[in-house]
Amino acid sequence: MKKNIKVAIIGCGRVSFHHAEMLRDVSEVKVVACCDLIKEKVEKLAGELNCRAYLNYHEMLQEEEVDLVTLATPTGVHFEHVQDILNHYKVNILLEKPMVLKVSDGLELKRLAVQKEVRIFPVYQNRLNKSVQRVKSALLNGELGDIVLGTVRVRWCRPQRYYDLAAWRGTYSMDGGAYVNQGIHFIDILRYLAGEIQAVNSCFARLGAKPEAEDTGVSLLRFENGALGQLEITMAARPHDYEASISIVGSKGLAVLGGWCANKLLTFSPNPEDEQIFSEEVPMAYGFGHREVYRRVAKVLLEENNPPVEFEDGLNTIRLLHALYRSNEEQKWIKLADQLESFRLGERNEKLLTPYLIKPPLVSTK
Secondary structure (H helix, E strand, C coil): CCCEEEEEEEEHHHHHCCCCCCCHHCCCCCHHHHHHHCCHHHHHHHHHHHEEEECCCHHHHHCCCCCCEEEECHHHHHHHHHHHHHHHCEEEEEEEECCCCHHHHHHHHHHHHHHHHHCEECHHHHHHCCCHHHHHHHHHHCCCCEEEEEEEEECCCCCCCHHHCCCCCCCCCCCCCEEEEECCCCHHHHHHHCCCEEEEEEEEEEECCCCCCEEEEEEEEEEECCCEEEEECCEEECCCCEEEEEEEEECEEEEEEEECCCEEEEEECCCCHHHHCCCCCCCCCCCCHHHHHHHHHHHHHHHHCCCCCCCCHHHHHHHHHHHHHHHHHHCCCEEEECCCCCCCCCCHHHHHHHHHCCCCCCCCCC
């Protein structure tokens, strides 16, 4: 029986170095290679991980024995990269957030994974925070009672120079706006804690900078369990980041999560002592959840355990994002059951997409 899984990382941007840091403590995983289009980036990450560096993932996957590919490329090219990889190689995929920009793309990848008999694991690492897990248990065991209200409030700063760092930033085709890029983890945690959402009503705007998509939005929510909710997400706060919080008002008490990545239990009325016990200090907004994600994914592949997040569950957060966008586009309430996609989110832009597409090999060795 194998003792660890062999991992290759595609995309050597900022988040990949966080993956490298988290992987130092995961004995079940061995990184054998990494790949990026930019030589300096891939050589730097390869040095951190003591692994081989490649500029073409086809060459990497032909030459290396790999059980799991971590895909950390720009969101708008996730679909094309996963589709291309699975069409050529039998390998599992760990897919950074957002997993895809279109629900229909996610369904096609799910079909392809079933056909190839591999797994795709979406990354929602902040669900595994100690603070989030404490609130989840309180909702399951009745400490907080029935959910009355669930809210997300993100007040961060992303000036125009942030969007100018790359042509894909803030675009509908490759990135999405504040809800998709920065807000997704908090929106996902609210779904995870408070349950599925029945209908949404959104209003978006560009108020602090001029990306193609929104940098500010407010949404009303109706949950299937009868609770109400609200999202308030902006990148137009100045001059720096102020707050990212999630509140659950229950019939028996209140829980408030805060910190960069919902890593702190700011208020927990059933037992205030838990506020300190279940809070963590994190060095950056990614938190520590990736470490546990890798451990759990390794157990799935080595022992057939349950994944940290099921693919369909992760895709439901993308469905919610599309409902939120569609509501803004049509300026009305949208029911999740109607499964409507946004008119613009995930639209194809060949000019932005083409530089990230890797030509398939003439002959595959696997």
